[in-house]
Amino acid sequence: NAGVTQTPKFQVLKTGQSMTLQCAQDMNHNSMYWYRQDPGMGLRLIYYSASEGTTDKGEVPNGYNVSRLNKREFSLRLESAAPSQTSVYFCASSTSTGGTEAFFGQGTRLTVV
Amino acid sequence: QKEVEQDPGPLSVPEGAIVSLNCTYSNSAFQYFMWYRQYSRKGPELLMYTYSSGNKEDGRFTAQVDKSSKYISLFIRDSQPSDSATYLCAMTKNSGYSTLTFGKGTMLLVSP
Numbered sequence: 336n337a338g339v340t341q342t343p344k345f346q347v348l349k350t351g352q353s354m355t356l357q358c359a360q361d362m363n364h365n366s367m368y369w370y371r372q373d374p375g376m377g378l379r380l381i382y383y384s385a386s387e388g389t390t391d392k393g394e395v396p397n398g399y400n401v402s403r404l405n406k407r408e409f410s411l412r413l414e415s416a417a418p419s420q421t422s423v424y425f426c427a428s429s430t431s432t433g434g435t436e437a438f439f440g441q442g443t444r445l446t447v448v
Numbered sequence: 449q450k451e452v453e454q455d456p457g458p459l460s461v462p463e464g465a466i467v468s469l470n471c472t473y474s475n476s477a478f479q480y481f482m483w484y485r486q487y488s489r490k491g492p493e494l495l496m497y498t499y500s501s502g503n504k505e506d507g508r509f510t511a512q513v514d515k516s517s518k519y520i521s522l523f524i525r526d527s528q529p530s531d532s533a534t535y536l537c538a539m540t541k542n543s544g545y546s547t548l549t550f551g552k553g554t555m556l557l558v559s560p
Binding site for chain 1: 456482484489490491492493494497536547548550551552553
């Protein structure tokens with residue numbers, strides 16, 4: 336049982352480059368989330384999708400876009416990467432928007448130079 | 449004042465000790481409370497989930513919620529080196545309509 340799968344696991348970008356982080360879950364969950372985790376800042380919500388076809392901004396959405404491709408997949412795009420976006424990105428999913436019993440992927444370590 | 453406060457640690461204890469991890473919060477609307485464990489370079493994994501006030505026990509782990517004091521705790525009995533990780537508390541107002549708010553995490557180190 337894979338749970339939540341994120342790709343890639345590691346990435347180095349140059350300032351101004353774009354990239355898409357992929358996330359897929361196989362638990363038939365309705366809600367999916369993107370977080371970033373920085374030292375001393377904890378987990379901060381970037382965007383979430385309460386259900387297929389809907390997306391909403393979280394605490395730190397600037398510089399990011401998301402797409403809920405279908406019930407399984409939720410992608411995060413950086414259009415023009417900046418060094419401030421160097422972070423560890425986690426995708427999560429849950430049965431409901433409240434995120435109770437949310438399940439996390441293993442993370443993507445992104446460095447922007 | 450931050451919505452959820454958690455001492456970052458590190459908290460160092462010897463193997464076999466009883467560990468107490470805590471979070472305080474300011475928003476009385478929070479009703480659902482969770483503890484996640486995060487090993488280094490891994491994603492958070494759900495340990496315990498409780499609703500409203502009271503205690504919940506699962507093996508060596510006990511979660512306690514005191515809504516009157518806006519205070520939640522996670523107790524680990526007979527701590528093991530494998531318990532060494534960062535523990536994150538999380539909470540939400542309503543299971544269906546609001547997102548999780550996380551504490552910043554407490555690093556726990558259990559020495560053999």
